Amino acid sequence: MRSTILSRPAIGPLMFVSVVISLSSLMQPLAAQTPRPSGTTSSNRQTPTVLAIRRASPAVVNIHGQKTVRATAAGMAGATGPDSFRQVNGMGTGVIIDPRGYVITNYHVVEDVDEILVTLDDGSTTTADLVSARVRNDLALIKVSVNRELPTIPRGTSSDLMVGESVIAIGNAFGYVHTSTEGIISALHRDVPVNETQEYSDLIQISAGINPGNSGGPLLNIDGEIIGINVAVRVGAQQIAFAIPVDQVVEIVTEMIDDHNEQRLLTGLRTNGGPRDGDGVTVAHVSASSPAARDGLKPGDRVVRVGSRPIDDRLDFALALLGVTPGEPLELAVERSGRQVDVAMQFDAAPRQASAATVEELAWSAIGIQARPVAESTIRRLNARMRTSYRGGLYITAVRPGSPADQQSIVPGDVMIGIHGWQTSNLADLAEIFDHPDMQRGPRAKFFIVRQEQTLFGHMQLAAQSGVKRR
Known part of the structure; x- marks a missing residue:
């Protein structure tokens, strides 16, 4: 039987008094009651916090699934045999970074999960596949199974954060989907040891309420832009939680996707560009006899579009290549010597190492x-x-x-x-x-x-x- 966590007060003298007071208020003259004009909304209620949550929420997903763990992990030391394993329910949060359904979350949210289930903002549930992960940084990229475009999270920067500024966390706290909490940035550049084998570096410390299930969810600024990924809380403390700065997340996830793309595609190019350049990606090197050299890309070219996708930074470029099939024609728009040049690309398949x-x-x-x-x-x-x-x-x-x-x-x-x-x-x-x-x-x-x-x-x-x- 589930324990009751909410209860109604019993009807007694205090309840009766409150009812009397409520009824007496209805006895005021009609002229004293000023109705709000139909169709209007008080501007005081639509605070920046309300607007920020409204802007970001559609791109927040809830992640849940089961994983198999040894019974020793539950404190049953020495357990052996077929009964020494058990199923554990897990939950977490993720943020959509690409309309095709690519989602960033913490690695520990999806680690060893038998089937990743994702609930979208509209309440629909689907499955997801793990695309790439970086265990030491506790980050993962998953692909949600959808056949429509999804809203993406507005991206901010963590380079100019201020101690004391307001922040908002959204997550699947204890299974309560899309729970929103508010606080401030308490400190910056925190190095936080989690256990004897893992340590997070350069984290944002916040006072917003974070609970189990919030992992992988967004930390927002007051404009509704993601500035971090919520990752941990201080056990036994109140209002001490931590998030990975978004600039660090973007850099790591870009590297993860680049590694994944290199296993599929032979491109022959290397690019430069920071996570917040906003003006494309610069080709730093083109290998001789590579597809990039064959199709006319040159060092110094600034890629501003792949297909119909505008390219603002290296993450955009890496994500664009995720959808490319070896041998498939691809149109790139680059800026070269002050003018735009269209380049028709065709990437080869990466050489396979079947025995490796x-x-x-x-x-x-x-x-x-x-x-x-x-x-x-x-x-x-x-x-x-x-x-x-x-x-x-x-x-x-x-x-x-x-x-x-x-x-x-x-x-x-x-x-x-x-x-x-x-x-x-x-x-x-x-x-x-x-x-x-x-x-x-x-x-x-x-x-x-x-x-x-x-x-x-x-x-x-x-x-x-x-x-x-x-x-």
């Missing part, structure tokens, strides 16, 4: 772990306490049952600092280890982990693996 696998996939198949880099601040604290000099480590978040890691009693929470004599400071280090000829023969590798401020080691048998495709 991502380092994440190899870590799971060859070792049996999922891992993420440990925050630098955590390594510094660890080195100070243990009197060591580790450059970094990989925090183990999951272990595959029956894998080499499982057989060697490696558990989530361990920090892997080395394999076969090489340090594992990050996933790039792990990729180089997998690529090394000595590892291709599948040796019995010595590994080192840190557990409860102790360095432990063991040996595991790794199967021979194919090359690594970095991403």
